[in-house]
Amino acid sequence: xxxxxxxxxxxxxxxxxxxxLQAALAKAKGGFVDKRRIAVEGLPEFDAIRxxxxxxxxxxLSHLDYYLEQxxxxxxxxxGQVHWARTPKEACEAVVAICRQAGGRRIIKxxxxxxxxxxxxxxxxxxxFEVMETDLGEYIIQLAEEPPSHIxxxxxxxxxxxxxxxxxxxxxxxxxxxxxxxxxxxxxEARQVLRDIxxxxxxxxxxxxxxxxxxxxxxxxxxxxxxxxTSTLPRVHIVTASIEKVVPTLEDATTILRLLGRSATxxxxxxxxxxxxxxxxAEDLDGPEEYHVxxxxxxxxxxxATEYRHMLRCIRCGACxxxxxxxxxxxxxxxxxxxxxxxxxxxxxxxxxxxxxxDLPNACTLNGRCRxxxxxxxxxxxxxxxxxxxxxxxxxxxxxxxxxxxxxxxLAKRPSLYRLAADRFSAFLGARxxxxxxxxxxxxxxxxxxxxDLPAPARVSFARQWRRRQAENK
Amino acid sequence: MSAAREQILAxxxxxxxRDEPLTADVVTQLExxxxxxxxAVRPALGADLVARFTEKLSAVSGRVIPVPAMVDATxxxxxxxxxxxxxxxxxxSQGGLVDEMVWPEGMAVEWRVAGGSDRLSxxxxxCAVAETGTVVLLSxxxxxxxxxxxxxxxxxxLGRSQLLPHLEDVWHKLREEVGDMPRTVNLVTGPSKTADVxxxxxxxxxxxxxxxxxxxxxx
Numbered sequence: 120x121x122x123x124x125x126x127x128x129x130x131x132x133x134x135x136x137x138x139x140l141q142a143a144l145a146k147a148k149g150g151f152v153d154k155r156r157i158a159v160e161g162l163p164e165f166d167a168i169r170x171x172x173x174x175x176x177x178x179x180l181s182h183l184d185y186y187l188e189q190x191x192x193x194x195x196x197x198x199g200q201v202h203w204a205r206t207p208k209e210a211c212e213a214v215v216a217i218c219r220q221a222g223g224r225r226i227i228k229x230x231x232x233x234x235x236x237x238x239x240x241x242x243x244x245x246x247x248f249e250v251m252e253t254d255l256g257e258y259i260i261q262l263a264e265e266p267p268s269h270i271x272x273x274x275x276x277x278x279x280x281x282x283x284x285x286x287x288x289x290x291x292x293x294x295x296x297x298x299x300x301x302x303x304x305x306x307x308e309a310r311q312v313l314r315d316i317x318x319x320x321x322x323x324x325x326x327x328x329x330x331x332x333x334x335x336x337x338x339x340x341x342x343x344x345x346x347x348x349t350s351t352l353p354r355v356h357i358v359t360a361s362i363e364k365v366v367p368t369l370e371d372a373t374t375i376l377r378l379l380g381r382s383a384t385x386x387x388x389x390x391x392x393x394x395x396x397x398x399x400x401a402e403d404l405d406g407p408e409e410y411h412v413x414x415x416x417x418x419x420x421x422x423x424a425t426e427y428r429h430m431l432r433c434i435r436c437g438a439c440x441x442x443x444x445x446x447x448x449x450x451x452x453x454x455x456x457x458x459x460x461x462x463x464x465x466x467x468x469x470x471x472x473x474x475x476x477x478d479l480p481n482a483c484t485l486n487g488r489c490r491x492x493x494x495x496x497x498x499x500x501x502x503x504x505x506x507x508x509x510x511x512x513x514x515x516x517x518x519x520x521x522x523x524x525x526x527x528x529x530l531a532k533r534p535s536l537y538r539l540a541a542d543r544f545s546a547f548l549g550a551r552x553x554x555x556x557x558x559x560x561x562x563x564x565x566x567x568x569x570x571x572d573l574p575a576p577a578r579v580s581f582a583r584q585w586r587r588r589q590a591e592n593k
Numbered sequence: 594m595s596a597a598r599e600q601i602l603a604x605x606x607x608x609x610x611r612d613e614p615l616t617a618d619v620v621t622q623l624e625x626x627x628x629x630x631x632x633a634v635r636p637a638l639g640a641d642l643v644a645r646f647t648e649k650l651s652a653v654s655g656r657v658i659p660v661p662a663m664v665d666a667t668x669x670x671x672x673x674x675x676x677x678x679x680x681x682x683x684x685x686s687q688g689g690l691v692d693e694m695v696w697p698e699g700m701a702v703e704w705r706v707a708g709g710s711d712r713l714s715x716x717x718x719x720c721a722v723a724e725t726g727t728v729v730l731l732s733x734x735x736x737x738x739x740x741x742x743x744x745x746x747x748x749x750x751l752g753r754s755q756l757l758p759h760l761e762d763v764w765h766k767l768r769e770e771v772g773d774m775p776r777t778v779n780l781v782t783g784p785s786k787t788a789d790v791x792x793x794x795x796x797x798x799x800x801x802x803x804x805x806x807x808x809x810x811x812x
Contacts, residue, residue, distance in 0.1 A: 146792055151792075163637070185623055203597040209597055278791065279790055279791050303795055317799070342785070342798070344798065345799045345800075347742050367626065368630055377636070390783050390800070393778065394778040395777055396775070396776060400734075403733070405737040414601075416604070420605045424607070
């Protein structure tokens, strides 16, 4: 997928003015947050399980070579094959080669963020395979020819009306004559159309939420059941997974599963949690005859020795997106690549370079909500700050923002002048904004107030109040 | 591709500041950690596993049909078929409680893989988990995985004695009774659903529209 993060500011501005997007985001926002909160409150052991889960991930990362080799030998022992890929290009080549050898053209897919990361659909399309997404959200955005805007709810930016339009435009060939407008009829229409596609599928590609070193299994978490049909019905099952998905045992995966569903959708467990190990057994009546895993590095191994290592604990639950005020205001597409929100603002510069993506860490308000809700307690704000420091050291970005910052620094180094300016500024704005408490518009601050209010400052500055109080207490 | 494998593993080792292979001592520790199969924290459960299982599965739109004994399962099934106006035919698994089932008169049951137009499957289960209201299904010649996903309705025959407290207990039982992992282990908790249209939960996305467990007290 092309990186469009350099246009973050324009993308964000357009997103703020996009009424349909704002309506869709408004619908989603509270729901995710409330559901997670209720689920976490319902499990008194949540924080204790978090501690254990972090230990598991840190232990695995500290012995990652050992567990990857163990995982590989277990996959082979169960009759499967492992293909290692250093880059997205190598990963796509591996998948295309497996598909060519398999001899089919019809590919069905379960949702996979690593698949998005390596651009597998484009690669398969270029090799003349027919690829159908089967997760409803992924299916919708495939019809719309758009990338996902959320890592667990890929079509969260679409309104029901827009989905009705898409089905009307694309389902005529399946015999749809009447516009479907209710949630139930939309879902049922997709069910009917995709059913034949499932059954005709020759190759199934899924992602993995975990890889189990002890057993050589991949774990797939879904609610729709599309992942299971994709991994069961076709003759060949291909799993695309990144190297940090490995955990030592089934018990370790179980511990982390208790956090995943609750953090993502507020579910104690999803409808389907599936452990797949190798191809079908000799006497089995169904299941794939071939089982392949494409293990993707794409720069992850290089993070182990850096301050970004903690990012490898990420289990892709999406809680940081759901609690991020920036994501909530602009949605996922504005970020310009596969991973949006706080985790994406850390990962994107690491995977595609900082030069064109510096606006992502810069957009962060450092409010810290993402770190608080992260089930793996990943210090996301610290890593975003590290990106900023790196950008500054390398002279990336800056511009008008840099000039403003230099002006502020000049003033801040002159305390009496700074105090005078601050006093005047807060007295003026504080008096004017006293009644409303915030400004809806302000001269020279249109860029700020176009999409948010500016809280009015106190009429007397903190430094002045402090001096007054100290004097009174004497 | 083996060049990629060697390079990735070398980068990982370099990242861990360890150019040498792991010492025998460390390997022994790692092996011990794996075979211990420990899990430090499990959610506290009440004493009544049936109540917990029923509460959790019902909360996600699954149905629990309690019956005293296998002879009563027939009536439980009939009532369900009537309620949802289902035909008296099903694709079924073999073994376990399914073999003890007395099928309603005139009901056609067939042991095979499921197809796209099958309305109903009736299967046994390996076990179930009270913690989350989850049913555990293993792939085997007797129990093809497609039975769990293609039909509109999936009914599971489950004995009270198959109910385990926590998810970890499944792995213990699996190692004791089966040994190696089967091709597929399905943890199923309720019917198929999606929230991809405006975050509104809709049942019956791609898998079963309804999911029911006939829970047999004396089995």
